[in-house]
Amino acid sequence: AQSVAQPEDQVNVAEGNPLTVKCTYSVSGNPYLFWYVQYPNRGLQFLLKYITGDNLVKGSYGFEAEFNKSQTSFHLKKPSALVSDSALYFCAVRDKTGGSYIPTFGRGTSLIVHP
Amino acid sequence: EADIYQTPRYLVIGTGKKITLECSQTMGHDKMYWYQQDPGMELHLIHYSYGVNSTEKGDLSSESTVSRIRTEHFPLTLESARPSHTSQYLCASSEFSGGEETQYFGPGTRLLVL
Numbered sequence: 001a002q003s004v005a006q007p008e009d010q011v012n013v014a015e016g017n018p019l020t021v022k023c024t025y026s027v028s029g030n031p032y033l034f035w036y037v038q039y040p041n042r043g044l045q046f047l048l049k050y051i052t053g054d055n056l057v058k059g060s061y062g063f064e065a066e067f068n069k070s071q072t073s074f075h076l077k078k079p080s081a082l083v084s085d086s087a088l089y090f091c092a093v094r095d096k097t098g099g100s101y102i103p104t105f106g107r108g109t110s111l112i113v114h115p
Numbered sequence: 116e117a118d119i120y121q122t123p124r125y126l127v128i129g130t131g132k133k134i135t136l137e138c139s140q141t142m143g144h145d146k147m148y149w150y151q152q153d154p155g156m157e158l159h160l161i162h163y164s165y166g167v168n169s170t171e172k173g174d175l176s177s178e179s180t181v182s183r184i185r186t187e188h189f190p191l192t193l194e195s196a197r198p199s200h201t202s203q204y205l206c207a208s209s210e211f212s213g214g215e216e217t218q219y220f221g222p223g224t225r226l227l228v229l
Contacts, residue, residue: 032215034217034218036220041222041223041225042222042223043119043121043205043206043207043220043221043222043223044158044205044207044218044220045220046217046218046219049213049215049217051213051214051215052214088155090157090158094215094216101146101165101209101216102148102160102163102173103218105157105158106157107156107157108155108156108157110155
């Protein structure tokens with residue numbers, strides 16, 4: 001079984017400050033992990049993914065995420081937030097040992113960046 | 116931006132009408148998916164397909180049906196729309212790249228059933 005949790009419904013940060021959006025996961029084996037962003041009235045856009053190797057993954061628009069196996073976490077980070085980063089962010093996980101190609105998505109975290 | 120298209124983008128329709136939501140992708144992906152998402156909420160998988168003539172139901176029980184006659188086309192049909200079907204419907208396709216399947220989403224269809 002695979003599941004993912006995004007413990008914060010909303011994250012508020014001032015423009016220019018670092019941001020973190022949290023994600024924890026649960027899988028039977030090893031995980032594939034993903035982050036997506038959704039702007040209003042749009043579909044989800046792929047940001048980055050962790051497959052194997054380096055625990056720090058760099059993605060689009062200056063975002064990065066750190067895989068931490070001991071804490072079963074995959075938090076999304078950005079050193080300096082922009083107002084235009086305000087959106088809904090989804091974490092997703094797929095168990096490498098699972099028989100399905102379909103990831104499980106979290107409930108989403110609304111990021112609000114204040115000017 | 117991924118080359119995956121959904122039409123219509125917005126639809127207001129009366130109860131009992133039959134509707135078809137269109138989804139097309141030009142990337143040649145074998146796997147395609149339909150998700151239902153209430154505004155600002157989590158995604159629920161309602162249908163998926165691993166290739167032509169392959170369709171499966173997802174985690175969320177749905178009164179909709181899908182077909183996959185061509186690789187690029189994955190329409191979703193509601194035979195009789197109800198107000199409970201009001202939601203956003205997201206289509207996605209996926210490719211195997213960088214060691215894993217990665218999903219790419221269309222812009223969504225926002226449906227309102229009166």
